[in-house]
Amino acid sequence: MPELRKDPIIGRWVIISTERGQRPSDWSGEKNDKSGGFCPFCPGNEDKTPPEIFSFRQKSTEPNSSGWDLRVVSNKFPALQIEGELKRRGKGVYDLMNGIGAHEVIIESPDHYREFNDYTIDQIEMILLAYQSRILDLKKDSRFKYILIFKNQGRAAGASLEHSHSQLIATPIVPKNVLEELAGAKRHFDIKERCIFCDIIRQENESDERVVALTENYISITPFAARFPYEVWILPRSHSSHFENLDRQKYRELAGLMKDILSRLSKALDAPPYNFIIHSAPIQNGDMEEYHWHIEIIPKLTKVAGFEWGSGFYINPTPPETACAHLRKVSF
Amino acid sequence: MPELRKDPIIGRWVIISTERGQRPSDWSGEKNDKSGGFCPFCPGNEDKTPPEIFSFRQKSTEPNSSGWDLRVVSNKFPALQIEGELKRRGKGVYDLMNGIGAHEVIIESPDHYREFNDYTIDQIEMILLAYQSRILDLKKDSRFKYILIFKNQGRAAGASLEHSHSQLIATPIVPKNVLEELAGAKRHFDIKERCIFCDIIRQENESDERVVALTENYISITPFAARFPYEVWILPRSHSSHFENLDRQKYRELAGLMKDILSRLSKALDAPPYNFIIHSAPIQNGDMEEYHWHIEIIPKLTKVAGFEWGSGFYINPTPPETACAHLRKVSF
Numbered sequence A, B: 001m002p003e004l005r006k007d008p009i010i011g012r013w014v015i016i017s018t019e020r021g022q023r024p025s026d027w028s029g030e031k032n033d034k035s036g037g038f039c040p041f042c043p044g045n046e047d048k049t050p051p052e053i054f055s056f057r058q059k060s061t062e063p064n065s066s067g068w069d070l071r072v073v074s075n076k077f078p079a080l081q082i083e084g085e086l087k088r089r090g091k092g093v094y095d096l097m098n099g100i101g102a103h104e105v106i107i108e109s110p111d112h113y114r115e116f117n118d119y120t121i122d123q124i125e126m127i128l129l130a131y132q133s134r135i136l137d138l139k140k141d142s143r144f145k146y147i148l149i150f151k152n153q154g155r156a157a158g159a160s161l162e163h164s165h166s167q168l169i170a171t172p173i174v175p176k177n178v179l180e181e182l183a184g185a186k187r188h189f190d191i192k193e194r195c196i197f198c199d200i201i202r203q204e205n206e207s208d209e210r211v212v213a214l215t216e217n218y219i220s221i222t223p224f225a226a227r228f229p230y231e232v233w234i235l236p237r238s239h240s241s242h243f244e245n246l247d248r249q250k251y252r253e254l255a256g257l258m259k260d261i262l263s264r265l266s267k268a269l270d271a272p273p274y275n276f277i278i279h280s281a282p283i284q285n286g287d288m289e290e291y292h293w294h295i296e297i298i299p300k301l302t303k304v305a306g307f308e309w310g311s312g313f314y315i316n317p318t319p320p321e322t323a324c325a326h327l328r329k330v331s332f
Helices: A121-138 A176-192 A196-207 A248-269 A305-311 A320-329 B121-138 B176-192 B196-207 B248-269 B305-311 B320-329
Strands: A003-006 A013-016 A052-057 A068-074 A089-091 A094-098 A102-107 A146-153 A165-171 A211-214 A218-221 A232-236 A274-279 A294-299 A314-316 B003-006 B013-016 B052-057 B068-074 B089-091 B094-098 B102-107 B146-153 B165-171 B211-214 B218-221 B232-236 B274-279 B294-299 B314-316
Touching: A052 A121, A068 A121, A102 A121, A121 A146, A121 A165, A121 A248, A146 B305, A176 A196, A176 A274, A176 B305, A196 A211, A196 A218, A196 A232, A211 A248, A211 A320, A218 A248, A232 A248, A248 A294, A248 A320, A274 B305, A294 B305, A305 B146, A305 B176, A305 B274, A305 B294, A305 B305, B052 B121, B068 B121, B102 B121, B121 B146, B121 B165, B121 B248, B176 B196, B176 B274, B196 B211, B196 B218, B196 B232, B211 B248, B211 B320, B218 B248, B232 B248, B248 B294, B248 B320
Parallel strands: A013 B314, A314 B013
Antiparallel strands: A003 A013, A003 A094, A052 A068, A068 A102, A089 A094, A102 A165, A146 A165, A146 A274, A211 A218, A218 A232, A232 A294, A274 A294, B003 B013, B003 B094, B052 B068, B068 B102, B089 B094, B102 B165, B146 B165, B146 B274, B211 B218, B218 B232, B232 B294, B274 B294
């Protein structure tokens, strides 16, 4: 059983996988994940993944057979375990609980070689609807406090399988960065009675120097205090705290904008590795006046990892205004 | 002039290098830093670095000539600029100030090929004394609130030059992770009237399952809620808040322990890239009852960067107890 352990100084929860403890030899040098051409996510290999939890598939095809457009399965090597009780406990100065949670993989397309920005808008819409559906289902489990949806594109961004996929982790705690955003947003709301994200959107719209793209309901910006070169955020222009509560048309519009932004990044930076992460309010909270869901897209261009991890101190060599100007100029 | 910009939501300060804004082409693919054999840090090339700020050198040799054992110079491409005023200001919802600070490089040895764990204890002691001396000097400048000392070993850990060196950044703000540690430590002290780090040391000493090495005045542990496989901390066993206030004998003892720990990591993990970061109290504060300086050593073994950066959520596949057992067993 994995464990969730709390850092006693700063209060950050960490998952410790107590079962698959790597030995030193496993870490030596680069891992080689060339699977000799075999891909468990390709059509025909459905029996090589855990059973299907959700799918979009052609009529009259059976679950766990071919004929699908998108599949969601449990991660074969889950970081957290779905069965069991939390059993929160202390151990002297330390706090821990069982590593209970869900860890799912969204296999975004049957096509092994297609990347996210190359999908049709229909396909991206389908992916977003799958995210929504999984959140609405897992939300019913009161053990879970947060659902994290993210994508690692490319090995340097943490992807271990080539076939394009995203991941979902449902956790019994709210991750540290989300807690910080919630606390910061609340501080602003307490003083101003306005959402800080709404304030940012208003100011960015006026100044226009960091707006990459604007649609009817969304704005995409390079954030003022970006940690990374070419970091891009997508936010709904009207206040909304939960990603999973959109109507269908809004997912479709978001799909179009995601395709646009990811294509710009791909073209401007020569198909960089990247991560995107959906930041949404905790699932058990009702609508929140002070929090605003958004997507953060982080191309992985610099190699300054450990120091930043250790200090929380970021040096960004590309001003967001410069990144924005370049991204705007990309032509298709 | 670089800018320090504050994230309006979570309050994190970031350095934006507004002068050397990379163009997209600079980021495409891996950077190649093979310098064709030329190294600005090697003896004989003293005129290829900014002038010496500090050195240990043989008697009757001139500054900026050969004959040195260690040199400290300004970073040729500093993230922050030493001259000027802070000029804190607002811009609507955003806060910023001038990027004032010091960014220095400690050239640890004249030997191009020797790595930190291969130095003699004398040499490591000299490096630690150089850190101390630079902190004591920069501390006099009241514009600076914090001094960050760190080492990137290996390209994957962010080193851009092969010749072994460490870095110092003096900043007009306290970095986010330090603020969090200070806040967490204060919370504990307010309730318990004890230092949280002292409590951790006491408990680790008793349980012994995460103690890698113990000397008269230091303890080295794999932390209970380690974010990374084989993360190791070194802490003084007696309460002490500022790294720069040790007496000479304590630096020497620390040098011996650092050599021991870094050699164990090197042997166990096949000379991995790593970072170490000295966590010390803010320089303008007097002795602090609640904070305890320490060194965090983070081998760079996993590639899960962007997601963790984005969420603050870490999955550690190697329990610290397993890492500790392996590190203890290393024989020389």
